[in-house]
Amino acid sequence: MTSVFSEGFYKAIFDGCSDAIYVIDPQSSRILDGNTRAWQDLGLSREQLLQHSVVSLQNDVENLEHWQQISAQILLNDSFTFIGRHCHQNGAFFPVEVYTSVIELDGQKVFISIARNLDLTLSQREEFRTRDARLTYALNEAVDGLWDWNIASGEVFFSPQLKRMLKYLPHEMEPSVETWVESLHENDRERVLRLIDDHLSGRIAAYEAEYRLRNRMGEYIWVRDRGRVCERDEQGKSTRVVGMLHDISQSKKLEEKLRQQASHDHLTGLLNRRAGYIHFKKQLSYAQRYEQQFTLCLIDLDHFKSINDTHGHLAGDIALKHFVSLLSDSVRQSDTLMRWGGEEFLLLLPKTDAQSAKLLIEQLKDKVQASPVSLDGREYSYTFSAGLASFPGHSMDMDGLINSADDALYSAKASGRNLVMISYNCSDIEQAELF
Numbered sequence: 338m339t340s341v342f343s344e345g346f347y348k349a350i351f352d353g354c355s356d357a358i359y360v361i362d363p364q365s366s367r368i369l370d371g372n373t374r375a376w377q378d379l380g381l382s383r384e385q386l387l388q389h390s391v392v393s394l395q396n397d398v399e400n401l402e403h404w405q406q407i408s409a410q411i412l413l414n415d416s417f418t419f420i421g422r423h424c425h426q427n428g429a430f431f432p433v434e435v436y437t438s439v440i441e442l443d444g445q446k447v448f449i450s451i452a453r454n455l456d457l458t459l460s461q462r463e464e465f466r467t468r469d470a471r472l473t474y475a476l477n478e479a480v481d482g483l484w485d486w487n488i489a490s491g492e493v494f495f496s497p498q499l500k501r502m503l504k505y506l507p508h509e510m511e512p513s514v515e516t517w518v519e520s521l522h523e524n525d526r527e528r529v530l531r532l533i534d535d536h537l538s539g540r541i542a543a544y545e546a547e548y549r550l551r552n553r554m555g556e557y558i559w560v561r562d563r564g565r566v567c568e569r570d571e572q573g574k575s576t577r578v579v580g581m582l583h584d585i586s587q588s589k590k591l592e593e594k595l596r597q598q599a600s601h602d603h604l605t606g607l608l609n610r611r612a613g614y615i616h617f618k619k620q621l622s623y624a625q626r627y628e629q630q631f632t633l634c635l636i637d638l639d640h641f642k643s644i645n646d647t648h649g650h651l652a653g654d655i656a657l658k659h660f661v662s663l664l665s666d667s668v669r670q671s672d673t674l675m676r677w678g679g680e681e682f683l684l685l686l687p688k689t690d691a692q693s694a695k696l697l698i699e700q701l702k703d704k705v706q707a708s709p710v711s712l713d714g715r716e717y718s719y720t721f722s723a724g725l726a727s728f729p730g731h732s733m734d735m736d737g738l739i740n741s742a743d744d745a746l747y748s749a750k751a752s753g754r755n756l757v758m759i760s761y762n763c764s765d766i767e768q769a770e771l772f
């Protein structure tokens with residue numbers, strides 16, 4: 338039989354189509370025509386195809402009677418889709434999705450069936466294999482660990498690299514969201530859970546957090562975690578989130594070191610003047626808020642220049658460290674000693690009035706004098722002078738307090754050194770009016 342298409346245009350589309358197209362007689366199920374893809378898919382020549390019918394070719398159609406039931410159904414509905422199996426000449430079956438519609442040709446109704454081969458083509462298979470290999474590589478070798486959370490079931494897939502990051506073996510780590518929640522550092526947990534909740538409910542476009550995560554050894558590592566909802570249900574509720582975990586422990590350590598260097602004195606390890614000033618400000622506002630007295634004490638080593646001149650600068654450094662170690666061991670945890678300048682220190686004594694502070698500093702002074710430092714194999718005693726000022730008695734503000742303590746220190750030096758003096762200044766407001 339010749340092609341039912343007379344127009345070259347339609348013929349080109351018919352033969353060039355990547356799906357198989359069959360023209361079928363509704364009564365007998367005979368194949369009236371088929372495009373190139375149709376006979377190639379079945380492993381037949383065009384002539385062989387035209388010898389067949391749906392009954393002889395289609396495994397799911399049992400006999401002519403069965404076909405006629407199907408045919409009646411197609412004629413009734415004008416179209417019909419079904420998924421079945423076609424049989425290749427070599428005996429192998431392959432899955433097809435067949436869409437059949439009814440058209441009229443020369444006053445006769447015929448069926449046009451378009452059959453899509455659902456089996457993967459070789460190139461598609463190759464592509465999937467490549468993609469699979471890439472995915473496996475990414476999951477295993479990438480520096481980031483991947484997680485995939487099914488919200489409804491609470492199940493979480495942890496990638497091999499994520500497990501490695503936390504020092505777990507491949508078969509370890511219960512794949513549940515609880516595993517992750519329980520590994521969060523308790524100081525980070527609330528913040529991180531709030532962030533992920535904000536993302537799930539759509540308040541923020543993506544989830545991103547830096548936090549500490551406990552590893553198999555019970556140690557905490559710092560991670561940067563980023564995730565995004567990738568599936569929602571019909572109501573728009575998040576059902577699946579996928580994210581990546583990056584180990585940032587090293588950069589956090591470096592950050593901490595830089596922060597420490599910026600705020601601490603390299604020689605003594607004490608807070609430096611800049612950070613000390615910030616700390617002082619906080620202490621003062623705390624004292625104001627809770628109506629508490631506190632005293633600050635400026636301490637300056639006496640004749641320190643002579644230590645440097647006699648024993649050298651390195652010996653001077655040793656003496657400075659010796660002094661800091663003596664004082665640090667003697668003050669309370671709540672007191673803060675900071676390096677205010679070269680051989681000048683500032684000691685903050687919260688909840689302490691000037692008289693009590695003076696007694697304490699006198700004791701420290703005696704202790705320092707009685708604890709010589711060993712320089713060049715020789716014991717060397719040194720002393721210090723100190724000036725004290727208290728909040729709120731001597732001043733209400735930081736600069737006023739520092740100036741008052743400085744005045745007192747100047748007086749102690751001027752009066753012969755190795756002395757502790759309280760400021761003579763007075764704040765404008767009487768203490769009784771304040772507290």
Ligand SMILES: Nc1nc2c(ncn2[C@@H]2O[C@H](COP(=O)(O)OP(=O)(O)OP(=O)(O)O)[C@@H](O)[C@H]2O)c(=O)[nH]1
Pocket residue numbers: 604637638639640641642643645649650651652653654657678679680750754
């Ligand atoms: N070794 C060492 N010396 C320091 C450091 N910071 C400051 N100094 C020295 O401390 C000395 C301070 O000298 P001065 O300001 O004259 O004071 P002083 O000799 O202690 O005399 P008075 O304070 O008047 O008792 C100087 O020699 C500084 O070089 C430091 O970090 N290491």
